[in-house]
Amino acid sequence: KAGVTQTPRYLIKTRGQQVTLSCSPISGHRSVSWYQQTPGQGLQFLFEYFSETQRNKGNFPGRFSGRQFSNSRSEMNVSTLELGDSALYLCASSSVAGVSTDTQYFGPGTRLTVL
Amino acid sequence: SQQGEEDPQALSIQEGENATMNCSYKTSINNLQWYRQNSGRGLVHLILIRSNEREKHSGRLRVTLDTSKKSSSLLITASRAADTASYFCATDAMGGSYIPTFGRGTSLIVHP
Numbered sequence: 001k002a003g004v005t006q007t008p009r010y011l012i013k014t015r016g017q018q019v020t021l022s023c024s025p026i027s028g029h030r031s032v033s034w035y036q037q038t039p040g041q042g043l044q045f046l047f048e049y050f051s052e053t054q055r056n057k058g059n060f061p062g063r064f065s066g067r068q069f070s071n072s073r074s075e076m077n078v079s080t081l082e083l084g085d086s087a088l089y090l091c092a093s094s095s096v097a098g099v100s101t102d103t104q105y106f107g108p109g110t111r112l113t114v115l
Numbered sequence: 116s117q118q119g120e121e122d123p124q125a126l127s128i129q130e131g132e133n134a135t136m137n138c139s140y141k142t143s144i145n146n147l148q149w150y151r152q153n154s155g156r157g158l159v160h161l162i163l164i165r166s167n168e169r170e171k172h173s174g175r176l177r178v179t180l181d182t183s184k185k186s187s188s189l190l191i192t193a194s195r196a197a198d199t200a201s202y203f204c205a206t207d208a209m210g211g212s213y214i215p216t217f218g219r220g221t222s223l224i225v226h227p
């Protein structure tokens with residue numbers, strides 16, 4: 001099976017812009033989760049989607065949003081970008097809901113740089 | 116604040132030696148997971164250990180969990196240069212909404 005894919009792999013934006021990141025889970029997986037990784041804050045959970053519904057949400061402002069489509073592909077959107085949004089954004093998929101209860105498979109990440 | 120905290124922050128060993136990393140957490144958990152991350156890339160799931168388990172093995176990996184001390188350890192035996200990576204533990208608080216909390220990781224360097 002193909003692994004989790006994320007597009008684009010690298011992105012450069014300027015403050016105030018918005019960005020959309022995409023994640024395609026492993027075939028058959030219905031749960032997709034998003035994480036932000038920065039040197040300062042480490043790895044932080046953003047949200048989890050299962051069957052097009054947001055199940056859990058981390059402690060991030062409303063500028064961070066996501067959605068999941070019927071084919072389980074997911075997008076994450078960040079509006080009004082700030083310098084602090086520069087990070088590696090990781091997507092993970094699993095076959096069941098509940099990110100802590102099953103093995104998650106991570107994609108390679110999207111490196112976002114905000115100038 | 117971080118729920119899981121790994122110790123040490125960095126570890127440098129020679130090939131063939133064993134590497135031990137520890138993870139401490141604050142509140143009671145449902146599960147604890149260990150992940151590996153090669154430089155700037157996605158995470159690879161290593162082991163999930165449930166709160167009612169005390170030890171699990173997977174190949175050269177051995178994970179222990181001591182819920183009374185709120186700590187876990189990851190042992191990599193007979194390390195290889197390819198084990199060079201950052202290792203993270205992730206926990207979810209019991210009674211919570213299964214939101215995983217990651218520590219800052221242990222950076223392991225295995226010298227050939």
